[in-house]
Amino acid sequence: MIKVKFPSVFTQITKERKVEVENVGTVRELLDKLFEKYPQLKERLIKDGELTPFINIFVNGEDIRYLKGLDTELKDGDEVTFIPAISGG
Amino acid sequence: MKVIGLKCRICGKEFPAEALYTCDNCFGPLEVVYDWEWIKENVSKEKIEKGPKTLWRYKDFLPVDAEPVDLGAGYTRFIKAENLGEVLGLKNLYLIDDSTNPTYSFKDRVVSVAVTKAKEFGMKALGCASTGNLAGSLAAHAAKAKMPAYIFVPAGIEKNKIIQALVHGAKVIEVEGTYDDANRLATEVAEEHPDWGFVNINLRPYYAEGSKTLAYETAERLGWELPDQVVVPMASGALLCAIHRGFKDLVRVGLVDEKDVIFNGCQPEGFPIVRAVKEGKPVTPIREIKTIVHSLAIGNPADGIFAKEIIEKSGGYAEDPSDLEVIEAVKLLAKTEGIFTELAGGVTVAGLKRLVEDGRIDKSDVVVIYLTGNGLKTSEALVDYLETTVRIKPRLEEFEEVVA
Structure with a gap:
């Protein structure tokens, strides 16, 4: 079971801020599963085949770009958080 | 409206x-x-010049209607740096010295605007992620606004910056990790508490506007003209973008003539925006932070792509001096102009020096550089790089021996 947290800006599409997803082994598989459930999310998150730079994805608090990107492995109990990139400074 | x-x-x-x-x-x-028609009708040089000697003289350009939460930020010292200019070979070098702001950094400009906006929105608390300067500024303005403040900083920043935030009664949360970790956590907290005003997160569009006042001051102090070049320190890149917007605002309402100002940005060595400009590649965040310049140490700069674009389109450049160059630059400014700036100012002066040496700035260009904080905040970094004191017994002979 992977715990997924969305920012409030996703809720127009996802309706809720927290969901749980089963049977996914990587962030890529998680995204595929989420996109099946929320096709509009895919349209907005993926631009020209690439993940938008305006949303960062964290696995247990670490940015996936410093792990293995979309190939980052997930295990039972992991927490995946989507966070708007434009903050701070 | x-x-x-x-x-x-x-x-x-x-x-x-x-x-x-x-x-x-x-x-x-x-x-x-x-509504630029509204602003054009309401703003004038005369009105600004009769206004308070704070950033609020430019209120017609700022996104607030309420009575400002005002500690007196802005309209800081504008100095023709003849001594430093002479050393660097520049005839028209000017400094805006924001070390004299109420909490000793440029952050008072953005915070004054953002906290005023938070009050307008009826928010219950304030917050921010900070590399240090924002912490003290938000804490002070929160005290003035009678609001609680939650401040997230990376563990290990300068003690003086923490003390400054604590003295005003803010709750300071030291987050184990880098600024980017503190910022990520603060963003999560902001998402959970939409009625709290996190100045550089959910109030960021308004907050960033406060820095435009540095552009307005630049033009006003130059006799309502734009400079040829500016040199701006960059952490997230938001300050450089705001100064760029500020110049465009002035042209739009007719307070200055149009001019293609060249924008140069400076970061500590190896940081992403400068690296992207130098290598002609996209801005790529860095995880590992290695610099003594904590106030510019953002590995994932939110406005990086926009700052890079402005620099490139304006024909400017970006420089990332080493920590040692930064320290030497802090000392150079202090010894030539009598201004003790924080390490971020050292990055700017060191970057300026490189730009001049590379022939990117002409000696007759009107150049404005931005000193964003006070040297006393980061003085611990300098201790090992200054001459030591001379200790003697209280006897005239001993002193005469020292100067002999």
């Missing part, structure tokens, strides 16, 4: 002027949209 709403900087989708910071269409950042 001077504020029409917010607009996505990427896809252009419009939103009401609320505490929003991300576009729900493309997740891009939002910016304030103004």
Whole structure:
């Protein structure tokens, strides 16, 4: 079971801020599963085949770009958080 | 009404002027949209010149209507740096010295605007992620606004910056990790508490506007003209973008003539925006932070792509001096102009020096550089690089021996 947290800006599409997803082994598989459930999310998150730079994805608090990107492995109990990139400074 | 709403900087989708910071269409950042006809009718050089000697002399350009939460930020020292100019070979070098702001950094400009906005929105608390300067500024303005403040900083920043935030009664949360970790956590907290105003998160579109006042001051102090070149320190890149917007505002309402100002940006060695400009590649965040310049140590700069674009389109450049060059530059400024700036100012002066040496700035160019903080905040970094004191017994002979 992977715990997924969305920012409030996703809720127009996802309706809720927290969901749980089963049977996914990587962030890529998680995204595929989420996109099946929320096709509009895919349209907005993926631009020209690439993940938008305006949303960062964290696995247990670490940015996936410093792990293995979309190939980052997930295990039972992991927490995946989507966070708007434009903050701070 | 001077504020029409917010607009996505990427896809252009419009939103009401609320505490929003991300576009729900493309997740891009939002910016304030103004009624320029209103501003044009209301603003004039005479009105500004009769205004308070603070950033609020430019209130007609700022996205607030309420009575400002004002500690007196802005309209800081504007200095023709003849001594430093002579050393560097520049005839028209000017400094804006924000070390003299109420909490000793440029952050008072953005915070004064953002806290005023938080009051307008009726928010219950304030917050921010900070590399240090914002912490003290937010804590002080929160005290003035009688609001609680939650401040997230990376563990290990300068003691003086923490003390400054604590003395005003803010709750300071030291987060184990880098600024980017503290910022990520603060953003999560902001998401959980939409009625709290996190100045550089959910109030960011308004907050960023406060830095435009540095552009207005630049033009006003130069006799309502724009400079040839500016040199700006960069952490997230938001300051450089705001100065760029500020110059455009002045042209738009006719307070200055149009001019293509060259924008140069400076970061500590190896940081992403400068690296991207130098290598002609996209801005790529870095995880590992290695610099003594904590106030500019943002590995994932939110406005990086926008700052890079402005620098490139203006024909400017970016420099990332080493920590040692930064320290030497802090000392050079102190010894030539009598100004003790913090390490970020050292990055700017060291970057300026490189730009001049590379022939990117002409000696007759009107150049304005921005000193964003006070040297006493980061003095511990200098201790090992200064001459030691001379200790003697209270006897005239001993002193005479020292100077012999």
